[in-house]
Amino acid sequence: MTETSSTRSAADETHGAQGAQVAPRSRLRRVMRYLPLIAPVLLWAVPCWVLLYTGQHWPLPVALAGTTLSGLGLIGMPLAMARGHGRRRQDRAAIIGDALLGGVWVLFTWSVLLGVLLRLALAVAGVGDGQGRARIVTWAAVGVTAVLLAWGYAEARRVPRVRRLDVELPRLGAGLDGTRVVLITDTHYGPLDRARWSARVCETVNTLEADLVCHTGDIADGTAERRRAQAAPLGTVQATRARVYVTGNHEYYSEAQGWVDLMDELGWEPLRNRHLLLERGGDTLVVAGVDDVTAESSGLAGHRAHLAGALNGADPGLPVLLLAHQPTFVDRAAAHGIDLQLSGHTHGGQIWPFHYLLRLDQPAVAGLSRHGTRTLLYTSRGTGFWGPPFRVFAPSEITLLVLRSPQRSSPGAR
Known part of the structure; x- marks a missing residue:
């Protein structure tokens, strides 16, 4: 049986559609390979930069304390998760690593969002000078993160509706x-x-x-x-x-x-x-x-x-x-x-x-x-x-x- 041109065309379209679906997933998988190396750095470095170094001019002890905490988190979170979810399977380490991961993800999200949107809104409204607006963003991000983590913990632990x-x-x-x-x-x-x-x-x-x-x-x-x-x-x-x-x-x-x-x-x-x-x-x-x-x-x-x-x-x-x-x-x-x-x-x-x-x-x-x-x-x-x-x-x-x-x-x- 010979293959007609229309059959070949239909097959090409089918393979093309399948390829279009597979390609994004393949790209995602390639990115995911490097995610364990890139993600911790971004998750800890970005909030540290936004909340401490983008116009706030905090006293040196405050900046050093915040930077030190970010550095400890960057080192401690992957280590705890490796011990908790790796070969050792230590439950206590997993609890610490997982909690740090969830906390820094929320802090990362809201420091970025508020660092852009809230600062822009304050500037448009003419509220404060550059340093004043930066400090408002910092306290807002920390406050929103604390509230969402407390609420999120209660949501995770309750019996589902x-x-x-x-x-x-x-x-x-x-x-x-x-x-x-x-x-x-x-x-x-x-x-x-x-x-x-x-x-x-x-x-x-x-x-x-x-x-x-x-x-x-x-x-x-x-x-x-x-x-x-x-x-x-x-x-x-x-x-x-x-x-x-x-x-x-x-x-x-x-x-x-x-x-x-x-x-x-x-x-x-x-x-x-x-x-x-x-x-x-x-x-x-x-x-x-x-x-x-x-x-x-x-x-x-x-x-x-x-x-x-x-x-x-x-x-x-x-x-x-x-x-x-x-x-x-x-x-x-x-x-x-x-x-x-x-x-x-x-x-x-x-x-x-x-x-x-x-x-x-x-x-x-x-x-x-x-x-x-x-x-x-x-x-x-x-x-x-x-x-x-x-x-x-x-x-x-x-x-x-x-x-x-x-x-x-x-x-x-x-």
Whole structure:
């Protein structure tokens, strides 16, 4: 069979479109390689310069003290994070390093913003001289940072609020209308002991009368043996039909198979490239799950994201609910005509304005979005937090999705 010019043209356009999508992600990955070296210097040096040396003329002891603190942070933060998240896995070091990272990110953000915007506003309003305006900016940045960190810590440590939304799936049968799906994800049990928080989250989930409860990965930072006490309350979660789980990328940093085994022990069904059927009222929903997209590169035998395997044996005419940890998997989901994908991974950015960087790597950061002609994606902001114990303008959530059929008999049908 010969290839026609139109076929070649279409193929070229397809490859061109794919290349356009891949190129930004490839550039981002190249930049990310150097980020651990560049980021700490910028995070500590920029606030130091803006708050101490841009027209303020602080007394020498004040300038020296501030500069010394910045230098200690620049040295101490990477060391603490290396000891906490590297081979030694020292929880106390991780707590210190993570807190410093979150604190300096907020200080960096607001010293830059206020250093430009507030100083400009004060100049336009004719408030003070250059030094006076510079000092106002310094105290404003320090004050805003302190307030946001206190609020962000409280937001990170509280039990998430329940976010409820109806999701209509055109292929969902009337018998499944009102199916209640609860999504938790990115619990990230870690150096800060959150066993009590975990129990309270599970108590909240149990008030939602779920038919299906899903956990889309990143259970913890650390091995199942080390974080077992924090994860144990997941065994108390109740669902009328099933509790299902898929791996996240952080499982592959910490003996993923151990987490799969523990979730199985706690009564959750790991959907590792497989599916189950949820039947009600004469209608059927395929509930499928895949390993995280990083699984194959982990080198762990048998772990990889394999959507075709997850759907093997399923009736192609049935609606499909897919669990995949990262939103980026939605390209493959849309190609297979998946009806709804549930994901986490992004934390909604966790600390503003980090979500702008996430948009370079993920097709969605939070909420419901459409991809292709059929596929819907719901991206949770996450139930816990990773690393820095702060959430700033990115609240955590427990999500209740009520699936709706276009053929339902009445709007209030369960």
